[in-house]
Amino acid sequence: MTPCSRRDAKRVLxxxxxxxxxxPAAMAAAMVAGSRGVPVPAHVERALRGAMEAARTPAPxxxxxxxxxxxxxxARTEEVLSEFRKRQALLASAPADKSARQALDxxxxxxxxxxxxTTVHDAVDAAEQHLSTSA
Numbered sequence: 001m002t003p004c005s006r007r008d009a010k011r012v013l014x015x016x017x018x019x020x021x022x023x024p025a026a027m028a029a030a031m032v033a034g035s036r037g038v039p040v041p042a043h044v045e046r047a048l049r050g051a052m053e054a055a056r057t058p059a060p061x062x063x064x065x066x067x068x069x070x071x072x073x074x075a076r077t078e079e080v081l082s083e084f085r086k087r088q089a090l091l092a093s094a095p096a097d098k099s100a101r102q103a104l105d106x107x108x109x110x111x112x113x114x115x116x117x118t119t120v121h122d123a124v125d126a127a128e129q130h131l132s133t134s135a
Contacts (some may be wrong), residue, residue, distance in 0.1 A: 019050060020047035
């Protein structure tokens with residue numbers, strides 16, 4: 001029904017089967033029968049749709065530092081965050097300066113990459129959190 005890896009298909013099948021109070025084999029048999037025109041019980045179809053929707057929905061962001069396998073050192077985080085803030089202040093004092101804008105963009109990019117974030121706001125938040133929780 002939806003292109004996915006074998007592992008993901010097994011996971012969706014297992015979740016749907018548990019929700020419908022069936023074995024994975026019985027759930028798979030119902031799906032095969034449904035693909036051949038045999039009516040599928042409503043609770044089985046609901047369970048499958050729910051499991052597929054859950055698999056497609058990204059996990060909500062947690063309050064912890066997420067998406068970063070290895071955190072940078074506290075010193076490096078502090079260094080990059082300080083550089084970003086210094087560049088922000090320089091741009092604020094000279095808004096028309098293209099080199100100041102480029103320097104801020106570079107610092108923002110470095111901060112995002114260092115902390116594994118896609119937005120500067122998230123990267124600054126993650127850096128502040130990392131610095132506040134590090135010993």
